[in-house]
Every structure is written in C-alpha cells, then in structure tokens.
Amino acid sequence: SQQGEEDPQALSIQEGENATMNCSYKTSINNLQWYRQNSGRGLVHLILIRSNEREKHSGRLRVTLDTSKKSSSLLITASRAADTASYFCATPRGGSNYKLTFGKGTLLTVNP
C-alpha cells in the first residue's frame, strides 16, 4: 500500500475560507512533512512535524499529527488566491531520515 495518501484529491474554495487537507500513512514514522508545488514548478518545503509533536503552526498554516491514527492534516486559514497549488505530504522511507515517499497530493484552488 502507498505511503502518504492525501485527501481530498482536489479542493476548491473561495478566498478567505479555510482549507483542510488530510494525509494518511501506513508505517511508523519519526516525522512528516508538507510541501507545496505550484503548477509546473518545484516543491517548496512548508512544515515538518515530528512524531512527538501533535500540532505545529507556521503563519497561516497549522499541521496536526495523530500517530495512533497514522494521519496528519494541513489547515490553511484565510486562504488567498496565491495559495492555489498542489500540496503533498511526505514521510521518510526505509529507515532513512531523508529519503522521502510522497503522497498523491491535493490540488487546492482558491477562487478570488
């Protein structure tokens, strides 16, 4: 089974609304990361949450991690049109701290 699966696959909201994306994973992890990718571009690291953390904030981003349910969520508050992008969660693989397995991603569209 695939590590790091996000849902929903696509999300369309209006500017100012909050956007929540979820990620589930299969194996034990020591950290989980969220990345953002604008169309046709590389990835930008957003936030890392360690397995002993339950919640982490960075600006308008809030990430939660529930290791008992093997799931994480990314909340973007007060969304802006510029937040339109694909969002991926990523988890370490095979005992490595830096080899990552990416989920399928959530395409977020924020309508002005």
Next chain:
Amino acid sequence: GAVVSQHPSRVICKSGTSVKIECRSLDFQATTMFWYRQFPKKSLMLMATSNEGSKATYEQGVEKDKFLINHASLTLSTLTVTSAHPEDSSFYICSAIDRDPYEQYFGPGTRLTVT
C-alpha cells in the same frame, strides 16, 4: 533559504538521443542530492540518491544504465537520460540536503519531451 537550480527548464529531443539535466546547489554544498520523476497530476517518484564522489543509489525498478547520474562536485549532480524514448517524457525534479537532513530543497524541475 537554500537555492537549487536546474538546467534546462525545458528540453525537447528526438527518440534515441541522450539528454543531460543539471542540478546545482547555488549557495550551499550538498553531499546528497535526489532525483525524482513526476508524471502529470501525479506524485513525485524517487528515482535515485546521488552522493558526491560515489555511485548513485537507484530505487527499485529504475534502470541505472538508462538514467546515468554523476555527482562530480558538492554543488553539481547531473542526470543523463540515455537513448530517450517517448515514455521517458516527464517532469524531472532534483533536490538537495543542506545541513538539516530533514529538509530538502527542490529545484524548479525540467520538463522533458521526447518526440
């Protein structure tokens, strides 16, 4: 933050030719770089780990003779797609690690189209 560049950003080549893609860390030294492949509207798939001064480590299912990786210096890794075929058309992205092993810096990607 750390900057990683890729060159070229787009390349179109004919079947049977080889294409080289460069990945550079501009303001830091990267002993480890990664090469990913991404199909349209799909996730990133790790192809190989590139280590400076040693052979690359390829993921299962990735042909090392097809995708040649050279990490000649602490700031440069190259991926050469040999004898390219249309099915090799994809978006290739590299990443590099600075000091923090948990944070990877990604290049802007290279769109390869094989005709």
